[in-house]
Amino acid sequence: MSTGPRDKQLSIDEVVAELSDGMTIGIGGWGPRRKPMALVRAILRSDLQDLTIVSWGGADVGLLARAGKIRRLVFAFVSLDSVPLEPNFQKARQEGTIPELVELDEGMFQTGLRAAAQRLPFLPMRAGLGSDVLVNQPQIKTVTSPYAGPDDVHEELVAVPALHLDVALVHLNRADRHGNATYLGPDPYFDDLFCLAADRAYVSVEQVVDTAGLTVDTPVQRLLLSRMMVTGVVETPHGAHFTTCTPDYERDERFQRAYAAAASGSDEDWAAFSSRFLEGDEASYQAAVQAFAEEGK
Amino acid sequence: MSDVTRADVCAAAIADAFKDDGEIFASPMGLLPMLGVRLAKLTSNPDLVISDGESLFLAGVPPLFATGDVVEGWIPFRKVFDLVAYGKRHVMMGATQVDRHGNQNISAIGDWARPRRQLLGSRGAPGNTVNNRTSYWVPKHSTRVFVEAVDIVSGVGPQRAEQAGFAAARYNDIHRIVSNLGVFDVKGDDHSVRLLSVHPGVSVDQVREATGFELDLPADVPVTRGPTSEELVLIREMLDPKGLRFKEVPQEVAP
Numbered sequence: 001m002s003t004g005p006r007d008k009q010l011s012i013d014e015v016v017a018e019l020s021d022g023m024t025i026g027i028g029g030w031g032p033r034r035k036p037m038a039l040v041r042a043i044l045r046s047d048l049q050d051l052t053i054v055s056w057g058g059a060d061v062g063l064l065a066r067a068g069k070i071r072r073l074v075f076a077f078v079s080l081d082s083v084p085l086e087p088n089f090q091k092a093r094q095e096g097t098i099p100e101l102v103e104l105d106e107g108m109f110q111t112g113l114r115a116a117a118q119r120l121p122f123l124p125m126r127a128g129l130g131s132d133v134l135v136n137q138p139q140i141k142t143v144t145s146p147y148a149g150p151d152d153v154h155e156e157l158v159a160v161p162a163l164h165l166d167v168a169l170v171h172l173n174r175a176d177r178h179g180n181a182t183y184l185g186p187d188p189y190f191d192d193l194f195c196l197a198a199d200r201a202y203v204s205v206e207q208v209v210d211t212a213g214l215t216v217d218t219p220v221q222r223l224l225l226s227r228m229m230v231t232g233v234v235e236t237p238h239g240a241h242f243t244t245c246t247p248d249y250e251r252d253e254r255f256q257r258a259y260a261a262a263a264s265g266s267d268e269d270w271a272a273f274s275s276r277f278l279e280g281d282e283a284s285y286q287a288a289v290q291a292f293a294e295e296g297k
Numbered sequence: 298m299s300d301v302t303r304a305d306v307c308a309a310a311i312a313d314a315f316k317d318d319g320e321i322f323a324s325p326m327g328l329l330p331m332l333g334v335r336l337a338k339l340t341s342n343p344d345l346v347i348s349d350g351e352s353l354f355l356a357g358v359p360p361l362f363a364t365g366d367v368v369e370g371w372i373p374f375r376k377v378f379d380l381v382a383y384g385k386r387h388v389m390m391g392a393t394q395v396d397r398h399g400n401q402n403i404s405a406i407g408d409w410a411r412p413r414r415q416l417l418g419s420r421g422a423p424g425n426t427v428n429n430r431t432s433y434w435v436p437k438h439s440t441r442v443f444v445e446a447v448d449i450v451s452g453v454g455p456q457r458a459e460q461a462g463f464a465a466a467r468y469n470d471i472h473r474i475v476s477n478l479g480v481f482d483v484k485g486d487d488h489s490v491r492l493l494s495v496h497p498g499v500s501v502d503q504v505r506e507a508t509g510f511e512l513d514l515p516a517d518v519p520v521t522r523g524p525t526s527e528e529l530v531l532i533r534e535m536l537d538p539k540g541l542r543f544k545e546v547p548q549e550v551a552p
Contacts, residue, residue: 030374057418074350077418087415093415095407103404126382130453136409155464187373194531205540215304228389 005178010232012282015202016042018232019167022071024052026113026163026198028170028191030244032058032080032251034183036171036204040280045279054163055105056190058243059256062088062263063250066270068280070098074163080260082253083104087264098293104160105133110190112163117196122159129158143236168198171240172224173248174203174214179230182214187245195229203233206248236284254296256288299522303477304546307436308332310467310480311389314432316341321430322354322372323347328545330389330434334476336528336535342380348372352507356495360536364526366491381421384468387430390422394447397490398509400472401426401433401452403428409437409449422515426456428508430470436545438476440509443490456488475547477486477546485513496522 001042014063019025040060050071055061057078062071066088066278078089092098099296105114105127115123124143128134134142142158170191175181181203183191197199203225212222239245242252262273277288299527311333317324323345329349335358338345346369349356354370372380380386393416394402403422408411425431431452432551435442450457458469474481474490478499485491495504503517524532532542541546 075418077420079417093412096411101410102527103409105419107381107424108420110375126423126427126464126468127421129423130450130457130461130469131419131423132404132409132450133419133423136449146428150467151463153463156462157465159352187372190375203306218509259310295368 005227006175007177008179008233009177009208009225010202010234012038012042012204012234012236014038014231015116015234016046016048019043019046019048020201021048022050023166024054024164025287026165026168026194027053027055027060028168028189029058029060029192029240030056030187031077032256033187033244034171034185034189035060035237035243036169037241038200038236039169039171039204039234039252040064040236041278041282041285045261045281054165056109057086057089059088059259060120062086065089065092065098066263068230069096072108073098073103074102074104076104076109078282080256081257082251087260091263093181093188093277099207100122102137103133104128104137105131108133108160109163110193111160113190113193113197115162116164119167120162125160126157128160134158137188160193164195165194165198166200168194169204170199170201171204171236171245173205173206173245174209175225175233176211176214177208177233178211179203179225179227179233180211180223181205181225181230181233183220183251184216184222184248185244192224192229200231202232203230204236204239206237206239206245208233208235216222218238236282241286241289242262251291255292298344301497301529302543302548303496304329304542304548305497305524305529305532306521307475307477307544307546308336310475310496310526311434312337312341314389314475315387318342318345318430320344321346321435322380324386324388326388326390327434328361329436332537332542334389334531336531340528340530346370351460354542357495358536360538365513366433372533375443378424381424382428382431384495385471387432390425390452392433392435392442392452392512394442395433395474395490396444396447396454397544398456399454399474399490400450400457401448401454402449402548404449404451406448408418419449419451423453424468426453426471427465428468432471432473432475435474435476437544438478438504438507440507443510444506445510449453454488455483459488478507489513492514492518494522495520497523
């Protein structure tokens with residue numbers, strides 16, 4: 001009898017059922033690139049609240065902010081790239097609807113995840129010194145080197161606190177049912193680091209394949225996630241839409257423009273967008289997106 | 298040449314900001330900086346390392362937004378942060394605000410806790426400015442951008458760096474601020490912004506009026522050099538044949 005590693009496949013709803021109010025959730029990808037949007041949409045539909053969201057932010061942050069799901073946001077930027085400023089995030093900031101903000105330099109963010117991944121309380125870093133990141137985040141302290149450096153100076157550096165996550169949500173191109181996963185695009189972003197910094201990590205993928213299939217069409221170096229780092233696997237074709245998921249698909253710029261227009265429009269504009277796209281399940285989202293694409297042809 | 302435009306002058310001025318950098322990663326944010334960096338690589342500094350703005354180091358010097366160049370390396374975001382700390386990098390960022398002491402803001406306008414206008418967030422500006430050479434590009438020089446004190450310090454100027462201690466000041470190197478009106482550095486009195494040159498057709502008074510703080514002014518302010526005929530050919534025929542640069546700096550013929 002052959003007993004392989006266990007099957008970790010879950011549905012989108014099963015993943016969301018494992019989340020609870022008040023959790024700290026790290027969201028992988030980068031800005032408007034390879035975000036686990038199907039999982040974010042499922043959180044929107046849930047009654048989860050008071051979340052701490054840790055993200056190099058794009059529409060994931062915008063959507064969760066607009067829905068009032070975020071109690072605390074840890075971010076370095078929020079951008080849609082081709083639309084530089086994220087309108088839902090802007091609105092939330094300007095109306096003060098996110099109670100607690102932690103704004104980091106984007107490299108500090110990586111260092112915080114690294115500290116958590118290494119089970120360290122902090123890691124030293126130069127970034128942040130002299131900037132208002134340290135003024136506006138007085139909880140972030142400095143640390144003095146025990147070693148003398150040039151000119152006998154003991155350098156005083158930022159002690160970037162560990163960004164420990166309860167849960168990481170990431171989206172990759174392929175995984176097997178056990179949680180080994182590859183990215184096929186140009187950049188891994190930091191999805192491995194999010195998983196290492198979290199107690200539990202859920203990866204959604206375009207396609208679940210046999211383990212042997214993971215390295216058929218791509219070098220072994222693209223295996224970013226090992227099953228040791230992954231709690232659950234969800235197959236969500238087009239699950240990063242409307243962000244990039246190169247090479248499976250690029251960003252849906254026309255849809256993103258519609259999103260940004262609705263988000264920066266009136267409450268009625270947003271309600272119309274929301275009821276057309278966001279209030280059904282993932283299948284009805286994808287169907288509505290398909291219909292929207294047809295209209296544009 | 299009589300038909301040299303302001304955008305061409307800006308491109309050459311940006312190229313000059315990178316000419317003495319040697320073999321480092323030139324990291325331009327925005328269109329004119331990308332044009333200027335590529336111009337520098339084709340003229341004064343062929344050793345510059347450039348990228349596609351995503352994750353590839355490009356071996357050649359393709360036109361703006363062209364793809365398909367020979368790739369000479371891989372620079373995903375995680376390796377960008379390594380390179381920032383390593384220091385062999387010169388970034389030219391945008392700036393929603395720059396103040397008298399060369400501090401920059403791209404985070405938000407107003408009070409940080411409840412901004413009047415939320416912008417990007419601080420992005421990599423704090424790390425860039427204490428680790429590697431940093432310059433700024435301002436396409437529309439005005440008192441709204443050049444302010445006495447920025448609302449939020451994202452990019453750290455030399456005075457703030459010095460006050461934060463040796464570790465902050467050690468690699469702080471705010472090299473140039475290039476605007477549509479002139480070229481500046483931060484080596485004025487008390488680490489303040491100093492006017493290095495005015496672009497052809499721009500007067501010193503015009504720059505002063507468009508600046509919301511007291512500029513450090515040398516007795517004689519030279520005129521920014523015009524692009525050479527070689528540079529003009531590279532800009533117009535090779536790097537930016539579609540004239541995308543005029544979207545950032547509208548076309549006007551300098552006298």
